[in-house]
Amino acid sequence: MYAVIKTGGKQYRVQPGDVLVVEKLDGDAGSDVSFGEVLMLGGDKGITVGAPLIDGATVAATLIETRKGEKVKIFKKIRRQGYRRTRGHRQMESVLRITGIEGAGEKAKWDGETSLMTKAEMNLRARGLASRDAEVEAKPAKVAKAEAPKTEAKAAPAKKAPAKKAPAKAAAAPKAEKAEAKAPAKKAPAKKAAPKADKE
Incomplete structure (x- = not known):
């Protein structure tokens, strides 16, 4: 079952269990919110369209939080006049969890737990x-x-038996010495000086 509701000058299609972000609503986190402006209902019995609203239809929700939305930048410029202005704005918004829809002889509820x-x-x-x-x-x-x-x-067994580790550096040193003893050091070939040209 779904419903189309109107709030904050906008319309939203909602189902039980949906998370919805709308314009700021009054109330604290965890409070119940009810929407009476239901424009349309859809369910097993078919679609019911209001004229403009459906009488007796309601949508219940739980207010999760009221927060600031994403930042919008406002930039103004007049060319060749050296005029540039940048401003920012964050609109207040409310986050809701739809918990139930009722109307047109049908009911639908969300059985989950609302996390705040x-x-x-x-x-x-x-x-x-x-x-x-x-x-x-x-x-x-x-x-x-x-x-x-x-x-x-x-956690208790970890405290009783601390792990013992052998020193890694002492074991690696003899191997390096053996490798050096087996392979004799290579000497770079001596460079010959270039002959100097005689000046006359």
């Missing part, structure tokens, strides 16, 4: 720079408890 991880945190994790505290908070409590004893058991 921000884009900045995702970028840090992709680069391997996320802090360990953030990783522990992101995991469910049951998973963290189940993994804790395993990591402690693995």
